[in-house]
Amino acid sequence: MSAIDQLFDTLRSTGRKALMPFVTAGDPSLGFTMDVIRLFAKRGCHLCELGIPYSDPIADGPVIQASYTRALQQGVKLEAIFQSVASLRSQVAMPLVGMVSYSIVYRQGVDAYVTRAKQAGLSGAIVPELPIEEAGPLAEVCRREQFSLIQLVTPTTAWDRALRIAELATGFLYFVSVTGVTGERTQLPSDLVDKVGRLRERTDLPICIGFGISKPEHVRMLAPVADGLIVGSAIVRRVAQAKSDARS
Amino acid sequence: MNGGTSSEGALQVGGPDERGRYGAFGGRFVPETLTSALEQLAAQYESATADSTFQDELDDLLCHYVGRPSPLYFAKRLTRHVGGAQIWLKREDLNHTGAHKINNTVGQALLTVRMGKRRVIAETGAGQHGVATATACAHFGLDCVVYMGEEDIRRQAPNVASMQMLGAEVRPVCSGSRTLRDAVNEAMRDWMSSVEQTHYILGSVVGPHPFPRIVRDFQAVIGRETIAQCRRQLKRLPDLVVACVGGGSNAAGMFHPLISHSEVELVGVEAGGRGSQAGQHASPLCLGRPGVLHGSFSYVMQDEDGQTSPVHSISAGLDYPGVGPEHSYWKETGRVEYTSCTDNEALDAFDLLTRYEGIIPALESSHAVARGVRLAAKRPSNQAIVICLSGRGDKDAAEIARLRGSREST
Secondary structure (H helix, E strand, C coil): CCHHHHHHHHHHHCCCCEEEEEEECCCCCHHHHHHHHHHHHHCCCCCEEEECCCCCCCCCCHHHHHHHHHHHHCCCCHHHHHHHHHHHCCCCCCCEEEECCHHHHHHHCHHHHHHHHHHHCCCEEECCCCCHHHCHHHHHHHHHHCCEEEEEECCCCCHHHHHHHHHHCCCCEEEECCCCCCCCCCCCCCCHHHHHHHHHCCCCCCEEEECCCCCHHHHHHHCCCCCEEEECHHHHHHHHHHHHHHHC | CCCCCCCCCCCCCCCCCCCCEECCEECCCCCHHHHHHHHHHHHHHHHHHCCHHHHHHHHHHHHHHHCCCCCEEECHHHHHHHCCCEEEEEEHHHCHHHECHHHHHHHHHHHHHHCCCCEEEEEECCCHHHHHHHHHHHHHCCEEEEEEEHHHHHHCHHHHHHHHHCCCEEEEECCCCCCHHHHHHHHHHHHHHHCCCEEECCCCCCCCCCHHHHHHHHHCHHHHHHHHHHHHHCCCCCCEEEEECCCCHHHHHHHHHHCCCCCCEEEEEEEEECCCCCCCCECHHHHCEEEEECCEEEEECECCCCCECCCCCCCHHHCCCECCHHHHHHHHHCCEEEEEEEHHHHHHHHHHHHHHHCCCECHHHHHHHHHHHHHHHCCCCCCEEEEEECEECHHHHHHHHHHHHHHHHC
């Protein structure tokens, strides 16, 4: 059982939902990112998605893309990210999940990546461009290492395929709210609650919703049906804003 | 595919398998949002290839709109000057819009109409694929948006003007290196949000399955014609065929029908840029390693973390850190030899062909000319070399004049 499984067990038994913020590793520095994560934990967030910067993130909108570019321009390296996470682990109990491109995972070697990430204290991985057909080798290692491999279901995913994805995913199921890239949206699709509800009846896996969530009304709408909500660009934008305000 | 890149058994000719693999290469590494569109595209493409009406329409377009077959031309003065094997040019530069790119775009535009989609997006580097897409969209009355890196917009201004005149919207891409790779990223992002009504006309044999196959099949007319023309004009197949490789679409189209003719040597020429140091070239097959980029597993230029490395080529169309997965497969099996030539070698070849034959080649194609001429010089006059002249060089004239200016002033 991974730290993520334990988290959702606890939340479910107390009828609570997970708030899951996203932050880019190394924008503008790893020290700053670790401060942000400490703050997330202190303010009661339940799980943090740590964005591992990648040069060609095709699933990401302009806010996260720009954040990755800034981090890479600062020279952030994978091993430095792992070391920062490792040094944080004794202070923060909140599970951390890496959002990581398969280009990065493959370059390290699937085994080496999972071993190192787990040793550093990450509890799982979200690999946005690894559909189930290609996920076999990584899924096998993750199962063996009890490292969660979070898979995504999107509005364009056919129903029977969504069920297959739910079977293969571990940790939680990442339900993508919109057809598109990451980024804040004013409105979310009206059928979202129904779609998640349908899937809810067919899987015991926690279902967390992400992409576009940026407003209190989004949370009010989705919290009843989801186990957790992921907030990315809305936080990354504010973090960048706070940083530039502090400079001026 | 965990690191296993060795090929087993016989050379696969038809490829790819149902997972989009050429040996270990290829596949479909895309966000889940795009999976259903790619499955739909693969299914629609299968049904189109089985439909003789589709094939007839395509053949008619290739003949009367594109201007095919393109000639196979004996470069007599160049052959005499080089003093070796006979040099023949497959004249893709004479196609409508001036390059091989149109072969693919009319095919995919026809497919777009068949799928009932009304909007097309595309990426472009040199602008040739952008122009060819805008052209096909004008022909079929489809909406067209072309993503192009800011740096390429500067280098290829005439093509930008053409695309706009053809009614396409050219969207500048300011992220990353502001070249082809970033244009692909932006096109993919657009497609993530628009996939239900939009077809992405990818311009090369790269990207997720089924794109590498679709583009190769539409470009394979180059190789099929070359075989027929050689049989007629040379009374046999050539000894050697040379093509330039960026993403690799003209080379894949030329090579694929020749793969099973093992007596024909095949040589792909990557952009050697300013030299073999990191960041100075665009030669993933010669100097890169297998990895994942833009949806497929293939040779790529990456650093040790898996971040895409900067690349350089004088030619915008070859300025790309990845390459089509089938080329990686042909490299691994040894069927095709991949090599590179530098910016300066390409410029010299550009001059040579322009002066000796009155044919101004694209800078991309000049890479193939450079290597072809060098190989011809070492071979006897009873051998024949076919160089794929993938495009014409009008688009490069201003950039070459600018480079000449700076070369002469230093």
